Amino acid sequence: MAKGFTDEDDALLAELGVEVEVKKQLSRTPREERIIAGFEEILRFVDEFGRPPQHGEDRDIFERLYAVRLDRIRNLQECRDLVAPFDKHELLSEGPMLVATDTDELDDDALLAELGVAVDASPLTELKHVRSTAEKKAADEVANREKCEDFSKFKPLFEMVQKELDTGLRETRPFEMKAEIEKGRFFIVGGQKAYVAEKGETITNEQGRTDARLRVIFDNGTESNMLMRSLQRALNKDDAGRRITDPSAGPLFSDQTIDGDEASGIIYVLRSKSDHPLVTENRELVHKIGVTNMSVEKRIAGAHLQPTFLMANVEVIATYDLYNINRSKLENLIHRIFEPARLEIEIMDRFGRPVVPREWFLVPLFVINDAVEKIRDGTITSYRYDPHAAELKRISG
Structure with a gap:
């Protein structure tokens, strides 16, 4: 019985779901702490995006890691029991149960290995250590924005595009393919207009896919030195992501059309x-x-x-x-x-x-x-x- 409460009070509070018993601090193993910390990462992902993490090569590396981690936690009963008190989004009740695997292989090195991401061979016991490795891999995926020092050169372009949208010379259409990302093109991503000011040489990434480094200017005066596939992923993930048509694409006044003209x-x-x-x-x-x-x-x-x-x-x-x-x-x-x-x-x-x-x-x-x-x-x-x-x-x- 908790100090200061009668038996009757304890019973009433228990019915209300209020914890009244003063428990001893549980001692958890490093592995259990790591599992809980990993599950909390998944919960933060759901808080931010409103959905569980999903599998897929087109997904961010961290989302893929979280998706595999969640599958493993769902699969192992001892892990389910361990994180159940934290499952505010009821993630444990979703998804199919998988065939049991080695219960000792829940560290992020193993999960990243399943995704085909190389990590150091030494065992890692803290998630932050694994994250630093993944961040190196993700550095080319999403670049941070910074202030565009020569934005005055691009501001008239955004103003012109807005006028042309207002008058119908340009339209917005759903983003469909990577080939649409070219120098001089405009897009809408994250509620902002984005202009591809520069496009570097085409490269082949570790997965054998073509990519290129971009200089993307945003209408809020920032810019990003991102990869083309990063912009592609951002547009695909954004339900409101759009491409802005070129007023001369087609051409507008011609007897001939090209694929995609309407x-x-x-x-x-x-x-x-x-x-x-x-x-x-x-x-x-x-x-x-x-x-x-x-x-x-x-x-x-x-x-x-x-x-x-x-x-x-x-x-x-x-x-x-x-x-x-x-x-x-x-x-x-x-x-x-x-x-x-x-x-x-x-x-x-x-x-x-x-x-x-x-x-x-x-x-x-x-x-x-x-x-x-x-x-x-x-x-x-x-x-x-x-x-x-x-x-x-x-x-x-």
Whole structure:
């Protein structure tokens, strides 16, 4: 009975699960201490990642070590009994029971050996000693980030990419393969944009797989000298990990596509055959600019019956095939750029109701071509149309 408590108090506290008996300090062997310390490492992993450690060559070396260690603990009854009081995540009740093996082979040297990781032959009794060996192996897996001293050079790139994401010139897509990691590519990992500023020579690691050293800049002003496979693993582990498409990948405006391109539609430029006085006076300047996901021929069918085409037939002046881009965002962007030159015209539809079309502009064709080129090279968001000079001018600031 605990000092200061009656028999009745002890019984009540026991029902509540409160430890009331003052126990002598248990004396554990170094092996038992090591097993408990190893299990606590596994618990910290679950605390951080919300799941038990898993097997797999694509996993971090420590996660693989924890997964093997957990299997061994589950397999050995004396180990299960030893760590059961610490099992707050109920890890011992998960996973299949394995065939029993030597109960004396639970040290991390043995576990690392099962993973094919070389360790010193001398017996190690403390986990921290094994960790120092593993850390040497893991040094090339994940590099620490440090302050990017020349971040001012990269900051405008991140700002440009964000603008292009906002306007639809770039999109985010799930990360799929290591081949996507190239110099000049952007990714989203850990909630931050990452830019591959440099990529070193291709090397072959100890497992016979190709790899390369990268210089990766993050939009928070830090950088990391990590391996390509480290970035690949980080992107694969991150449920929100994405790659950011290249605005010129595809190409955006071409009659040919490459593997992985996704057709988005067509930018079209039309000239009206209307006999409306405002149109006839400015025939060479009045253009309709739009984006469609169907053939232009189908889009303009029955143009003379539609007020959006000024209730008249039209002539197709130019088309640009569109890949890997958001159609509606791009169309809105083009219309905002040419807003100062929007044609203010009112047309009566077939029922005599007034309609004001919004996609016609007083813009020379060469300026539209210039705009397309700036969409191609990703600089279009920095320009607006000056109707007095009849040219695209860079926005100051």
